[in-house]
Amino acid sequence: MLVLVAERLGLPLSQVYRVATFYNALSLQPKGKHLIHVCTGTACHVRGSARVLDRIKMELGIDVGEMTGDRLFSLETVNCLGACALGPIVVIRNEYHGQMTPAKVKSTVKKYRKETSSKRHEKD
Numbered sequence: 001m002l003v004l005v006a007e008r009l010g011l012p013l014s015q016v017y018r019v020a021t022f023y024n025a026l027s028l029q030p031k032g033k034h035l036i037h038v039c040t041g042t043a044c045h046v047r048g049s050a051r052v053l054d055r056i057k058m059e060l061g062i063d064v065g066e067m068t069g070d071r072l073f074s075l076e077t078v079n080c081l082g083a084c085a086l087g088p089i090v091v092i093r094n095e096y097h098g099q100m101t102p103a104k105v106k107s108t109v110k111k112y113r114k115e116t117s118s119k120r121h122e123k124d
């Protein structure tokens, strides 16, 4: 894909690659339907975001930067989402889940799985 973009723009491939890998909004890896961002900024960290992140990794069976085999979830970390008072914060599909705890992870992930499953059934 990058080669095609470079050819169409008449730019060196290295320049296209540099832009594609610089911005967080762009990715060379496919993303899951639900992108999960766990804030690991200072305020969230002191309130336990590392334990929340570990629980999410365990629940999904993936590490940061990876996507689940069913392509439903991708997991990423961010440094601060600007809502420090609500930390630890987890954002899934642009929905903020404040004061997240490891105990809430399973039900939160289940909610998105169920939502996706019911939408698939509606299409059938």
Ligand code: FES
Pocket: 039, 040, 041, 042, 043, 044, 045, 079, 080, 081, 082, 083, 084, 085, 087, 089
């Ligand atoms: S440190 Fe997590 S929202 Fe600011």
